[in-house]
Amino acid sequence: MLKVAHRTLELLEYICTSPQKEFSVTELSQRLGLNKTKVYRMLRVLAERDYLRHDEKTGRYHLGLKPLELGTQVAAKTGLLEVVSPYMEKLSREIKETINLAVMRSNKIVYIHKIESPHFLRTDLRVGTSVPVYCSALGKAMLAWLPEQEQEKILGALEMVAYTPHTITCLEDLKLELKRIRDKGYAVDNEEYISGITCIAAPILDGHKKPVAAISAAGPSLRLNGEKITQSGELIARYAAEISFRYGYSK
Amino acid sequence: MLKVAHRTLELLEYICTSPQKEFSVTELSQRLGLNKTKVYRMLRVLAERDYLRHDEKTGRYHLGLKPLELGTQVAAKTGLLEVVSPYMEKLSREIKETINLAVMRSNKIVYIHKIESPHFLRTDLRVGTSVPVYCSALGKAMLAWLPEQEQEKILGALEMVAYTPHTITCLEDLKLELKRIRDKGYAVDNEEYISGITCIAAPILDGHKKPVAAISAAGPSLRLNGEKITQSGELIARYAAEISFRYGYSK
């Protein structure tokens, strides 16, 4: 079952995900509840391969460039960004709001690419950050198209915190919402995570009809409302479907 | 010494780096000379964490999106791209050739970002690909500023193949060239890897004066020659120094 490998990757993911930039052995061992010696040895492995760097002066570890390098290679090989970027740029010109690309990671979504809105007033969810699935259009879009079994698994484990007065906090409501999303073809986040911000998203599906990612437009509810939501939603859904077609079969 | 962790990461890196897109257990075990059972189990670990995906139909493994996600997070956290991109864009406008950002990985350099030249005629080294250090301006720029000990280690292990008539194939010549590069402040690849392509690069140094990456301009020797090389080189070196200053101390 390769425990060490698992835990080493877990440690790497923890360090990459955490907002913190530098870590000491003791700190990490406490925070992850692991033996100090073990953490020390895993850090050495990661540092040896340049996933992390070891500052000899302070003894602390910070990020190396290997993950970025691998990410770049994966992006190049899967062609995800290559295929999606042109559509995102089209959406940017047509909708004139911030356009995002995100993937799902357990019960969160993680932004992996974005094109800034030309407007002065814009959302500031940076690439790399994550948001709970149930209160983001991107998350709901992917949830809605997930095979029932996997959907249930995620829904069952959700802790539904209210970030704003509009956040959906009842599981039944969420299930109804997911059904509506499938019917419409796109998801809308109506100020469910940040007050004043509306977001519209549609999923990118692979060859097995499973969502691999989602694209969205996000902006102030002052601009994104009424008819604009419907228009943008249909546009995003159409492009997402085209991307799905190209991505799902090109592999 | 955490062998399993090491080998699992090695396997991941192999899969990300290889031009191939799909792999079977047997194939990988043969290619890496490892026991089939072991490879099988490592692949399971990587697939479980979404570094890879397992196609249940064919039994083969292909890339997942976790590496891309981690890469994005590292890019966001280190701020490397955030700091470097604006300079790359300036260089693009001023030099009007393809601008690259690369890191060093053992005896190769790996492209991690690029801005295409506005010209029709342009180089086509895609992001994610790698080139031997000794015949690339980016590689030579980083080599030149590496601490002597590390430099020796890499130079000692080089196999110097001639890709073009201009490729440096003698170690002594390369050492002299590295000295010249340090004196000038920038490196030039004079058709040493691809005939007809010239490349000019300077290193980005961290707080310990060690190169973490390098930026370059690349284009047809027809346009990049004579005075243009000197001008571009000085510009690139100046910007690289500014980036070093900002990156080296912001950490």
Added chain:
DNA sequence: AATTGCGTTTCTATATTTGAAACAAGGAGG
């Protein structure tokens, strides 16, 4: 000088990994 806190090393019982071999499942060919 003593103490605290850190990264690192040591050491042995223990649990995990190892890998040949067996198994199951599918496809190719006769």
Added chain:
DNA sequence: CCTCCTTGTTTCAAATATAGAAACGCAATT
């Protein structure tokens, strides 16, 4: 339809790497 390959996957005993408390060395602090 059956056989023979070739897959991916599981089993199991032996070999080996890991775990983790404890000790160590070294700073910085008191």
